[in-house]
Amino acid sequence: MRHVIIGNGIAGITAAETIRLLDPTSSITLIAGETFPPYSRPMLGMLVEGAIDDRQMILKEELFYREFQIDAKIGHWVEELDVPNKVVRTSKGERIPFDRLLIATGANPVRLSVEGSELQNIFFLRNREDAVKISQAAKSAKAAVVIGGGLVGLKAAHALRKRGLKVTIVEKLSYLLPFIADGRGGELVQREAENMGIEVITSAQVSGFEGGPRISGVFLEGATTITCQIVVVAAGVRPALSFVDPNQVQVCNGLVVNEFLETSAEGIYAAGDVAEVMDLVRGENRLVPIWPEAASQGRVAGINMVGFRKAYEGAMARNVLRFEGIDLLSGGLIGPDNGMNLRIIEYEDRRAGSYRRFVLNGDRLVGVVMVNKIEQGGVVLSLIKRRAALKIPDRLLQSPYFNFSQLLPRLG
Numbered sequence: 001m002r003h004v005i006i007g008n009g010i011a012g013i014t015a016a017e018t019i020r021l022l023d024p025t026s027s028i029t030l031i032a033g034e035t036f037p038p039y040s041r042p043m044l045g046m047l048v049e050g051a052i053d054d055r056q057m058i059l060k061e062e063l064f065y066r067e068f069q070i071d072a073k074i075g076h077w078v079e080e081l082d083v084p085n086k087v088v089r090t091s092k093g094e095r096i097p098f099d100r101l102l103i104a105t106g107a108n109p110v111r112l113s114v115e116g117s118e119l120q121n122i123f124f125l126r127n128r129e130d131a132v133k134i135s136q137a138a139k140s141a142k143a144a145v146v147i148g149g150g151l152v153g154l155k156a157a158h159a160l161r162k163r164g165l166k167v168t169i170v171e172k173l174s175y176l177l178p179f180i181a182d183g184r185g186g187e188l189v190q191r192e193a194e195n196m197g198i199e200v201i202t203s204a205q206v207s208g209f210e211g212g213p214r215i216s217g218v219f220l221e222g223a224t225t226i227t228c229q230i231v232v233v234a235a236g237v238r239p240a241l242s243f244v245d246p247n248q249v250q251v252c253n254g255l256v257v258n259e260f261l262e263t264s265a266e267g268i269y270a271a272g273d274v275a276e277v278m279d280l281v282r283g284e285n286r287l288v289p290i291w292p293e294a295a296s297q298g299r300v301a302g303i304n305m306v307g308f309r310k311a312y313e314g315a316m317a318r319n320v321l322r323f324e325g326i327d328l329l330s331g332g333l334i335g336p337d338n339g340m341n342l343r344i345i346e347y348e349d350r351r352a353g354s355y356r357r358f359v360l361n362g363d364r365l366v367g368v369v370m371v372n373k374i375e376q377g378g379v380v381l382s383l384i385k386r387r388a389a390l391k392i393p394d395r396l397l398q399s400p401y402f403n404f405s406q407l408l409p410r411l412g
Contacts, residue, residue, distance in 0.1 A: 001026035003305055004088060004096055006078050007104035008032035009041070010291060011272030011298035013060055015102050018302030020068045026306075028070045029096055031088070033077040036128050037062055042291055045155030047131040048138070049162045054128055078105070083248040083265050100267050100305040103244070103255060104298065107237035107273040107289060112147070116209030122231045125156050134232060138163050141229035145169075145218045147206055148234035149176035154189070154323055156232040161198050168199040168226050170218070175202060180319045180330045182357050184348070185369045192326040237289065239274040252276055254287045259311040261301045269305060271297035278314035280385055281332045281366050288315035316385050320377070326353075329377035332367035332384045333359050342366070347398040358397050363389045379404045 003019050005012045008030055016028055039057040046052045065072040076090035081101075088096050109124040111117065121141075123134050138144070138160060146157045149171030161167045169176070175186030176193070190200050201220070208219040209231065218226045239254040250256040250264035254276045261269050261277070272294035279286040293315040300312045318331035333342065334357075345358045352373065359367030365388055368380050383390070383404065396402045 001306075002097060002099045003028045003102075004098035004100070005030045005102045005104060006088065007102075007106060007272070008034070008038050008072075009104060009106050009272060009294065010038075010059070011104035011106075011294040011301075012102065013038045013064070014295050014298030015104065015271060015302035015305070016068060016070055018299050019306055020070070022303065022306045022308070028068070029073060029098075030065070030070050031073045031076050031078055031090060031096070033075065033091075034127060034129070035075045038064070039128060041127070044125055044128070044131045045159045047128070048125070048134050048156060049159035050135060051162075054132070057128065078243045081243050081245065081248070083245070083268065086267070088243075098267075101269065102298075102301050102305060103241075103263075103268065103270045103274055104272045104294075104301075105240040105274055108240045109233065110236040110238060112206060112233055112235060114206060114208045116211065116215070119209050119211050120214040121229060122209065122215055122233065124233055125152050126237070134160075134230065137230050138165060141165055143167070143226075143228040144230040144232065145226050145228045146232045146234060147218075148236070149173075149186075149200070149202070150179060150234060150236070151177070151319060151321060153232070153234035154193070154321070156234060157193065157198050158196075158323060160230070160232075161196055165230070166199075167197075168201060168228070169193065170204050170206060170220065170226075171200070171202045172205050173202065176200065177321075177328070180317075180321075180334065181328060181369050182334050184346070184355055185328060185330070185357065185371050188353070188355060188371050189321075189323055189326060189328060192324050196324050237273065239287070241274060252285075256285065260304045260309060261297060261312055262304065269301040271301045277312060280314040280316045280387070288317050290315075290317065290319065316381070318381055320374070327372055327374050329370045329374040329381075330368060331377075331381045332365075333361075334367055334369060335359070340366075345394050345397045347400065349400060352400075354400065356397075356400075360390070363391060365390050373400065376404045379408065383407060 037058050038060045043057045080089040109126050143166040144160045146153045146169045157167045175183050176190050177186045205221045207221045210217040254274050255270040273289040276285040303310045321328045343360045348355045354373040355371040357369040
């Protein structure tokens with residue numbers, strides 16, 4: 001059996017390990033565009049800040065490929081997937097045949113289509129190379145603009161502020177973290193950002209950049225200009241699928257997979273940021289691009305590629321953020337969702353700086369936002385994932401002293 005894996009992120013390397021442990025003899029070829037060993041992407045902000053060096057991010061040393069008898073095609077990007085003939089063609093002209101293929105190529109950053117976007121020192125923060133370039137540019141810069149107030153944008157802003165730069169976050173929606181927090185949660189994070197000297201501009205659109213050859217300013221709609229020497233664009237991502245022909249493999253927002261993570265093309269699997277998997281809360285296939293789910297999907301895909309049949313249980317969106325002196329945890333549905341009659345229960349202790357938001361569909365917990373005092377967050381996320389019916393008075397959810405773990409024994 002010839003196994004080929006495209007991508008050496010957490011999904012790809014977990015799949016490779018799983019395949020080798022279950023099948024000691026079949027060939028495994030792993031195709032990786034990045035030449036650096038597999039590393040932890042959640043640590044990129046720390047690399048920009050200078051809190052760690054890049055060797056501290058490494059998950060698997062180069063020896064990993066030899067130990068697991070993996071033929072690693074390092075520095076190769078896949079340019080074509082020939083589904084009928086079961087062959088992939090790389091940027092170095094190699095044609096690699098396969099019996100089973102895993103697509104685990106992650107996602108690419110969304111680029112802004114505005115004037116001046118080709119200027120130097122406009123960066124993304126998606127991989128190690130991006131982080132190194134930002135870190136180098138920061139040595140001679142005084143001010144930076146981060147476009148996008150999501151998780152990646154906040155990490156970039158925090159890192160650059162820690163390096164002593166004047167930092168401005170520009171977010172097009174009305175509050176920070178709009179896809180993982182509600183308005184109040186976003187406001188509390190914004191207040192923390194402002195306390196550390198970061199300027200936050202919400203409900204704002206970037207209309208262009210000025211400079212030459214390097215960036216010197218950002219234009220906002222409404223004639224505002226922000227002077228800077230670095231821009232980090234953190235305006236979202238899209239699955240990296242440029243080599244996939246949608247006439248050969250079904251693509252919606254990402255690769256459509258079944259419960260075994262197999263695509264519409266027999267023998268071709270997908271895991272991580274490229275795969276549309278079952279969302280346990282919404283009950284429909286969606287992209288759930290988070291690190292722990294990518295690892296879990298890599299393992300399940302590897303099991304199925306070997307020939308076993310293991311269903312993937314589905315994913316639940318969840319995030320944990322530590323931003324300076326604030327902790328935020330969220331999961332499931334954060335706010336109104338089409339087709340659901342949701343009920344919101346909130347509690348805030350302004351003196352302690354904590355906030356909770358519970359989202360229920362009937363008596364079933366379907367979402368949570370917690371700011372500070374998040375110690376019980378893991379239990380709450382477990383209740384959401386288990387589709388738990390909370391047959392308790394609302395006042396208990398509002399109590400900062402209620403112990404959620406006592407609900408677990410009732411569920412069995």
